[in-house]
Each structure stands twice: as C-alpha cells, then as structure tokens.
Amino acid sequence: xxxxxxxxxxxxxxxxxxxxxxxxxxxxxxxxxxxxxxxxxxxxxxxxxxxxxxxxxxxxxxxxxxxxxxxxxxxxxxxxxxxxxxxxxxxxxxxxxxxxxxxxxxxxxxxxxxxxxxxxxxxxxxxxxxxxxxxxxxxxxxxxxxxxxxxxxxxxxxxxxxxxxxxxxxxxxxxxxxxxxxxxxxxxxxxxxxxxxxxxxxxxxxxxxxxxxxxxxxxxxxxxxxxxxxxxxxxxxxxxx
Amino acid sequence: xxxxxxxxxxxxxxxxxxxxxxxxxxxxxxxxxxxxxxxxxxxxxxxxxxxxxxxxxxxxxxxxxxxxxxxxxxxxxxxxxxxxxxxxxxxxxxxxxxxxxxxxxxxxxxxx
Numbered sequence: 001x002x003x004x005x006x007x008x009x010x011x012x013x014x015x016x017x018x019x020x021x022x023x024x025x026x027x028x029x030x031x032x033x034x035x036x037x038x039x040x041x042x043x044x045x046x047x048x049x050x051x052x053x054x055x056x057x058x059x060x061x062x063x064x065x066x067x068x069x070x071x072x073x074x075x076x077x078x079x080x081x082x083x084x085x086x087x088x089x090x091x092x093x094x095x096x097x098x099x100x101x102x103x104x105x106x107x108x109x110x111x112x113x114x115x116x117x118x119x120x121x122x123x124x125x126x127x128x129x130x131x132x133x134x135x136x137x138x139x140x141x142x143x144x145x146x147x148x149x150x151x152x153x154x155x156x157x158x159x160x161x162x163x164x165x166x167x168x169x170x171x172x173x174x175x176x177x178x179x180x181x182x183x184x185x186x187x188x189x190x191x192x193x194x195x196x197x198x199x200x201x202x203x204x205x206x207x208x209x210x211x212x213x214x215x216x217x218x219x220x221x222x223x224x225x226x227x228x229x230x231x232x233x234x235x236x237x238x239x240x241x
Numbered sequence: 242x243x244x245x246x247x248x249x250x251x252x253x254x255x256x257x258x259x260x261x262x263x264x265x266x267x268x269x270x271x272x273x274x275x276x277x278x279x280x281x282x283x284x285x286x287x288x289x290x291x292x293x294x295x296x297x298x299x300x301x302x303x304x305x306x307x308x309x310x311x312x313x314x315x316x317x318x319x320x321x322x323x324x325x326x327x328x329x330x331x332x333x334x335x336x337x338x339x340x341x342x343x344x345x346x347x348x349x350x351x352x353x
Contacts, residue, residue: 005295010247011250013247013280014244014281016251017251017302018247018249019251019252019254020274023270025255026255027264027270
C-alpha cells in the first residue's frame with residue numbers, strides 16, 4: 001500500500017516536471033518567433049539613410065519650384081504700382097507664416113541640460129521639458145520676437161511643441177523635428193535684441209527652469225533663420241464673408 | 242514505469258492547457274526546471290540502488306526548485322549572477338547521477 005502511494009506521488013511530481021518543461025519550451029519558441037519579426041538595426045539605419053537622402057532631394061525640388069514662383073511673380077508685377085503693392089503684401093505674409101528665410105539682429109539662447117553625474121549615480125534628473133521651451137518661446141514672443149527657431153527649426157504660429165512618452169523621451173516640434181533633451185538646445189530669435197535680452201535677464205523670468213540646467217544667451221547682430229517646411233493648409237477655418 | 246506515464250501526462254497537460262505564468266518568471270522557471278531534473282535523476286539513481294525514499298524525493302524536488310528560483314531572483318536583484326551557481330551545481334550533479342545510473346544499469350545487465 002505504501003509503495004503504491006509513493007509511486008503515485010512520483011507520478012504526480014513527474015507530471016509537474018513534464019508540464020514545466022513543455023511550458024518553458026512553448027515560451028521560448030514564442031520568443032524566438034517574436035525576435036524574427038523585428039528588423040535588424042542595420043536594416044533600419046539603411047532605411048533611415050535612404051529617407052534622409054530622399055528628403056534632401058525633395059527639399060531641393062521645393063526650393064527650385066519656389067524660385068520659379070518668385071520669378072513668375074516678379075514677371076507678373078512688372079509695371080503697375082498696385083501689383084507691386086500686392087507683391088510686398090505677399091512677401092510680408094510669407095514672413096509671417098515662416099515661409100521665407102529671414103535674417104536680422106536678435107538673441108541666441110543655449111539651454112544646457114544638467115550633465116553633472118554625482119559619483120556616477122543615475123539619479124532621475126530633471127531634464128529640459130517641452131514646458132520650458134514653450135514658456136521661453138512665449139517670453140520671446142512677448143518681447144517682440146519676429147522669428148524664432150529651435151535647433152534651426154522655425155517655430156511658426158502653427159507649431160506645436162510636445163514631449164514624447166516612453167523611456168527615451170525627446171521633445172518634438174510638430175512631430176517632425178526631434179529635439180534631444182540630453183544635448184544643448186539652441187533657440188534663435190530675431191527681434192529687438194535689447195528687448196529680448198532684457199526679457200530673459202529680468203529676475204524671475206526663467207524661474208520655471210530647473211536650477212541644474214544652465215541657460216546662456218548672447219546678443220547677435222546677424223541671425224539667420226531658415227524657413228519652415230511645414231505646408232500651411234486651412235482645412236476647417238474659412239474667412240467670414 | 243509509472244514515472245514515465247506521469248511525465249507523459251505532464252507534457253500533454255503542458256501542450257493542451259493555456260496557463261499564463263507572467264513572462265518575467267521565465268528565467269526563474271528555467272533554473273527551477275534544472276533543479277527538478279536533478280531531483281528526478283537522483284530518484285532514478287536511488288531506485289536503482291534500492292534506497293529510494295519518496296519523502297526525500299518530494300522534498301528535494303520542491304525544495305531544490307524553490308531554492309534555485311529564489312537564488313536566481315535574489316541574484317537578479319543584487320546584480321550577481323547567482324543562478325550560475327545553481328546551473329553548475331545541478332548540471333554537475335545530473336551528470337554525476339547519470340554516471341552512477343549508467344554503471345548500475347551495466348552491472349545489472351552483466352549479472353543477468
């Protein structure tokens with residue numbers, strides 16, 4: 001009787017072992033299948049390179065076509081005074097929407113993230129966030145900045161600034177330009193440089209920034225800000241007649 | 242004999258049943274399985290040398306599995322690969338046990 005009992009127990013134990021073995025087998029094969037689906041890093045890099053090349057080519061084409069438009073416009077306004085006025089108006093609205101490269105005096109701001117690494121400890125550091133950028137840009141606008149760019153990307157009236165979710169977060173402008181939070185962010189603004197400088201140096205203006213991250217700014221007489229490549233379309237807003 | 246039947250039933254259960262054990266336990270499961278395998282080999286050896294005791298087998302089976310998984314977990318938390326200790330010890334013992342089982346079986350075959 002005892003013998004049978006112990007044998008049953010052995011059977012049960014072996015049953016558990018078999019179950020665990022097959023379960024682990026199933027899990028591992030599932031993982032391997034998952035891994036096969038993902039592309040290798042090199043493939044992705046090659047693809048990115050390709051798209052980058054494509055982008056620069058398209059950019060060239062856009063510039064070419066815009067040059068053509070300009071020459072047409074100039075040809076069209078030859079002579080009459082009123083059409084010259086229209087062209088000037090067009091130029092002004094282009095600048096307003098950020099559709100032309102502009103240059104002028106202004107301020108260059110460098111936002112340096114906190115890079116201090118105390119004893120190599122990886123404490124959760126407070127990084128530069130989208131809020132910081134938005135508030136600084138707002139401050140500049142209030143001080144009369146006429147054109148603003150973040151890391152060379154033109155900030156227009158339609159630009160949205162937001163932080164991405166996930167572990168490796170970064171700030172994105174319009175979901176197109178990626179701004180790393182671990183590197184120095186450069187904000188350029190064209191406007192009356194004394195006013196811009198004064199706005200930022202006013203005590204308490206930058207109090208929202210983390211004290212560990214450094215903000216430097218310098219006045220400059222010649223800042224060039226490239227045009228925005230975002231197509232501006234109005235799908236919903238229509239002028240009221 | 243009955244052990245093999247139990248093993249087959251277990252494999253069938255593993256194939257048929259859809260039990261969800263969280264993914265993060267998977268590495269600990271591996272170490273636990275190794276410990277269980279060691280116990281089973283030990284049991285086979287003990288049966289052949291006729292000093293098998295069910296209570297020792299059962300306690301070794303579960304005790305080793307829990308200890309191995311626990312050590313692997315602790316090692317994970319501390320950043321020390323303690324699971325290597327379990328792998329080496331149990332792996333070595335499986336081979337030892339197998340060597341003894343082999344000898345016993347061959348001796349048995351010769352004596353007949």
